[in-house]
Amino acid sequence: MAYFSRPQSSNSAVRIVNPAEQDDIAKPQAKRDSPQRQCRNILIYGSCRFQDKGCIYYHPPSDNSTNVARPESPAPASLTAQAVNAPVFVPKTSLNTFTATSPTPSHSFSPSPSPVPYYQSHEEYDPYAQQQSTNGHGQMLDEQDGANQYQQADPHHLTYLSDHMAQAEYDDTVNSLGSFYSSAQPSFVRQSLNYHLYTHPIPETFTPSHFISDTIREELTKRCEAIHSTPLAPYNVPDELQGYHTLVPLEPTPSDRRKFFSWFSTMYRATNANDGVAYALRRVENFRLMHQAAFGAIESWSRIQHPNIVRVREAFTTRAFNDNSLVVSYDYHPNSQTLFELYLRANQQSYQQGSRMAGSLNTVIPEATLWSYIIQIANAIRATHEAGLAVRMVDPTKILLTGKNRLRISSCGIVDVLLYDTRQDIAIVQQEDLVMFGRLVFALCCGNLAAMNTLPKALDTMGRIYSADVKTLALYLISKPGPHKNIAQVIDMIGKGRLLKEMDEVQISTDRLESELMSELENGRLVRLLCKFGFINERPEFAREPRWSETGDRYIIKLFRDYVFHQVDENGNPVVNLSHVLACLNKLDSGTDERIMLVSRDEQSCLVVSYKEVKSCIDAAFSDLSRASR
Numbered sequence: 060m061a062y063f064s065r066p067q068s069s070n071s072a073v074r075i076v077n078p079a080e081q082d083d084i085a086k087p088q089a090k091r092d093s094p095q096r097q098c099r100n101i102l103i104y105g106s107c108r109f110q111d112k113g114c115i116y117y118h119p120p121s122d123n124s125t126n127v128a129r130p131e132s133p134a135p136a137s138l139t140a141q142a143v144n145a146p147v148f149v150p151k152t153s154l155n156t157f158t159a160t161s162p163t164p165s166h167s168f169s170p171s172p173s174p175v176p177y178y179q180s181h182e183e184y185d186p187y188a189q190q191q192s193t194n195g196h197g198q199m200l201d202e203q204d205g206a207n208q209y210q211q212a213d214p215h216h217l218t219y220l221s222d223h224m225a226q227a228e229y230d231d232t233v234n235s236l237g238s239f240y241s242s243a244q245p246s247f248v249r250q251s252l253n254y255h256l257y258t259h260p261i262p263e264t265f266t267p268s269h270f271i272s273d274t275i276r277e278e279l280t281k282r283c284e285a286i287h288s289t290p291l292a293p294y295n296v297p298d299e300l301q302g303y304h305t306l307v308p309l310e311p312t313p314s315d316r317r318k319f320f321s322w323f324s325t326m327y328r329a330t331n332a333n334d335g336v337a338y339a340l341r342r343v344e345n346f347r348l349m350h351q352a353a354f355g356a357i358e359s360w361s362r363i364q365h366p367n368i369v370r371v372r373e374a375f376t377t378r379a380f381n382d383n384s385l386v387v388s389y390d391y392h393p394n395s396q397t398l399f400e401l402y403l404r405a406n407q408q409s410y411q412q413g414s415r416m417a418g419s420l421n422t423v424i425p426e427a428t429l430w431s432y433i434i435q436i437a438n439a440i441r442a443t444h445e446a447g448l449a450v451r452m453v454d455p456t457k458i459l460l461t462g463k464n465r466l467r468i469s470s471c472g473i474v475d476v477l478l479y480d481t482r483q484d485i486a487i488v489q490q491e492d493l494v495m496f497g498r499l500v501f502a503l504c505c506g507n508l509a510a511m512n513t514l515p516k517a518l519d520t521m522g523r524i525y526s527a528d529v530k531t532l533a534l535y536l537i538s539k540p541g542p543h544k545n546i547a548q549v550i551d552m553i554g555k556g557r558l559l560k561e562m563d564e565v566q567i568s569t570d571r572l573e574s575e576l577m578s579e580l581e582n583g584r585l586v587r588l589l590c591k592f593g594f595i596n597e598r599p600e601f602a603r604e605p606r607w608s609e610t611g612d613r614y615i616i617k618l619f620r621d622y623v624f625h626q627v628d629e630n631g632n633p634v635v636n637l638s639h640v641l642a643c644l645n646k647l648d649s650g651t652d653e654r655i656m657l658v659s660r661d662e663q664s665c666l667v668v669s670y671k672e673v674k675s676c677i678d679a680a681f682s683d684l685s686r687a688s689r
């Protein structure tokens with residue numbers, strides 16, 4: 060109950076007064092707990108369940124006209140300035156719909172143009188809350204009447220209604236037995252749900268936070284940084300390149316550069332001016348394109364969309380680097396690493412330096428991970444071969460790890476352009492793909508790029524670490540080409556069991572990401588709402604305008620802000636409760652009919668308003684500001 064509590068010493072203010080007139084009305088402090096003071100429950104709810112149970116406040120004689128205010132007209136959609144300034148609060152809707160003392164639900168219903176709000180969870184002010192728990196009896200509308208009402212009023216409420224019906228099965232205050240057997244338990248309070256309202260915030264006692272998990276957040280943040288970061292060191296690149304700008308090299312230029320076939324090549328990250336998205340550009344230096352038709356392969360590649368292939372976008376030649384360069388544009392996968400960088404580079408370096416540690420430095424890839432890699436690469440090759448193309452670079456330096464255990468073959472299509480003049484039969488180059496795939500499996504198993512050069516040793520190492528199936532597959536891949544050797548055969552050898560296991564893993568990971576996404580679902584809406592609050596609240600330039608001042612309807616917004624963010628507990632300590640804030644903002648965004656009591660800062664006056672009313676105040680205030688800003 061921390062949400063609704065104010066310091067006990069000052070809980071007596073029940074009348075709604077114009078704060079400007081407060082001085083005239085305010086009673087001396089000493090009189091606050093006087094029995095002559097009218098009970099707040101009578102004023103707010105029309106009755107007090109504690110009247111005969113020792114409530115010390117004054118209860119006017121029981122009279123139907125005072126206890127139950129019948130509506131002349133439905134509740135207004137928004138509060139006017141007069142409503143704020145009203146001297147005494149008189150509920151405008153029938154209190155029968157939510158009064159705790161009503162023993163039988165009302166069966167009569169006359170259609171009204173706007174739905175009568177249904178307050179299943181409105182808690183009565185209880186001066187004895189410490190001793191007795193609230194039992195929300197008799198607050199419910201007749202189920203059938205309620206259904207008619209919502210159907211006529213707004214189809215949108217059907218969702219709400221089904222929710223409400225579902226609750227009725229469990230809530231003994233709703234069914235007929237409930238009126239016979241009064242429960243000593245506090246009633247189960249469930250807020251009305253509609254699709255705008257989304258989920259209830261998780262109570263504080265539960266460990267998961269309201270937001271995405273730290274590991275995923277960090278990973279995504281790093282990727283975001285990788286997209287936008289620029290190295291401090293100056294580098295020599297053109298400002299603009301065929302619609303791409305902000306070029307950043309993806310790797311330092313080492314002194315011993317390896318050649319990409321007969322050419323040097325460099326990878327850049329660049330931003331496309333048309334869509335603002337970052338792409339990876341591979342530039343092949345000093346390459347002169349002899350036949351425009353060579354770009355035909357790039358067109359075919361750009362049509363392949365596969366989860367294990369880095370998407371090819373376009374290719375062009377340029378003189379912007381002061382040479383004849385070929386540039387191919389690919390999707391950019393921030394923070395990705397090649398298999399070579401991950402598993403082979405350290406070993407390679409130690410071999411080159413003749414270190415005695417050579418061969419023991421590599422990270423051993425667990426067999427399950429190795430099979431996952433094999434399946435992903437096989438799948439990429441299958442898609443390529445089915446499209447009538449060949450990968451032509453199944454190489455650890457060109458296979459990227461773009462996420463956890465997630466492989467993508469990069470640099471596709473470029474070899475087709477570079478070697479256009481020496482065109483080969485597609486069946487032959489597809490067979491070469493399989494041999495390169497076999498070499499890759501040996502390299503990954505032995506942690507050595509040149510493992511195949513000493514085959515018996517490689518087979519021995521492989522046999523010690525991995526199952527016989529890995530060896531059989533690797534040997535098949537490097538075997539002589541033949542009419543029956545193809546990628547479909549490779550997939551058969553991998554086996555149904557492993558493929559299904561991979562599928563399980565993928566689906567588990569999708570489930571995990573979806574649940575992470577759920578926790579972020581509402582943030583966008585709530586940030587927009589908080590921005591509106593930021594625009595509206597504390598605007599000194601409007602201090603003198605009546606609508607914005609403490610007597611205007613915009614006053615409600617201020618009080619609501621206090622209600623959401625500035626709650627204090629019984630001892631006057633601040634309540635910092637994110638669940639409360641999220642629940643309030645969700646209800647505000649969806650404009651529920653649920654009512655809340657807003658208390659002025661000096662605690663001398665209070666207002667009972669629905670979220671719907673607060674929402675319309677905020678919308679009106681924000682539209683005023685928006686109009687003025689034009």
Ligand SMILES: Nc1ncnc2c1ncn2[C@@H]1O[C@H](COP(=O)(O)OP(=O)(O)OP(=O)(O)O)[C@@H](O)[C@H]1O
Nearest residue numbers: 309310317326339389390391392395396397456469
């Ligand atoms: N599509 C891409 N998205 C993001 N990063 C990429 C992409 N393609 C390559 N990279 C990164 O660019 C860097 C350089 O790639 P590159 O293919 O040149 O590797 P390399 O090992 O230097 O090979 P080579 O010796 O042939 O140049 C690698 O770190 C790689 O992770």
